[in-house]
Amino acid sequence: xxxxxxxxxxxxxxxxxxxxxxxxxxxxxxxxxxxxxxxxxxxxxxxxxxxxxxxxxxxxxxxxxxxxxxxxxxxxxxxxxxxxxxxxxxxxxxxxxxxxxxxxxxxxxxxxxxxxxxxxxxxxxxxxxxxxxxxxxxxxxxxxxxxxxxxxxxx
Numbered sequence: 001x002x003x004x005x006x007x008x009x010x011x012x013x014x015x016x017x018x019x020x021x022x023x024x025x026x027x028x029x030x031x032x033x034x035x036x037x038x039x040x041x042x043x044x045x046x047x048x049x050x051x052x053x054x055x056x057x058x059x060x061x062x063x064x065x066x067x068x069x070x071x072x073x074x075x076x077x078x079x080x081x082x083x084x085x086x087x088x089x090x091x092x093x094x095x096x097x098x099x100x101x102x103x104x105x106x107x108x109x110x111x112x113x114x115x116x117x118x119x120x121x122x123x124x125x126x127x128x129x130x131x132x133x134x135x136x137x138x139x140x141x142x143x144x145x146x147x148x149x150x151x152x153x154x155x
Contacts, residue, residue, distance in 0.1 A: 005075070029049050029055070030050030033049040071133045073085050082139070084122060103139060103150050108127075109121060
């Protein structure tokens with residue numbers, strides 16, 4: 001089977017909900033800052049509005065640290081394992097197919113049941129719907145070839 005590798009450092013991989021939240025936060029911060037400047041009030045509210053504007057801009061860029069190749073969030077599925085990093089500062093996690101006994105696929109969350117009896121949760125709330133469908137399809141294909149049980153839950 002063909003290896004799936006998705007690098008989440010581009011803005012197309014962000015979910016629409018996260019983009020909307022970033023645009024709204026930046027807009028509220030910008031308007032609030034303009035109102036504070038017009039009223040010539042430079043107190044706590046002004047700095048809060050500037051913070052909201054900057055925070056909203058950072059939400060629109062996938063990750064401020066995307067220049068570094070070491071911290072990029074990614075998702076990789078191949079014949080041997082599932083490897084992923086969902087946030088820039090987390091360590092990458094790897095589960096071998098030999099250790100996986102079952103897979104639960106929900107609309108924005110994947111659970112890998114291991115031979116140890118643990119469930120490894122892969123949260124994909126921040127990923128675009130297109131990438132979630134690609135990941136779920138690749139995992140289904142690899143799991144069926146390995147003879148692993150798959151449970152699908154739809155919204």
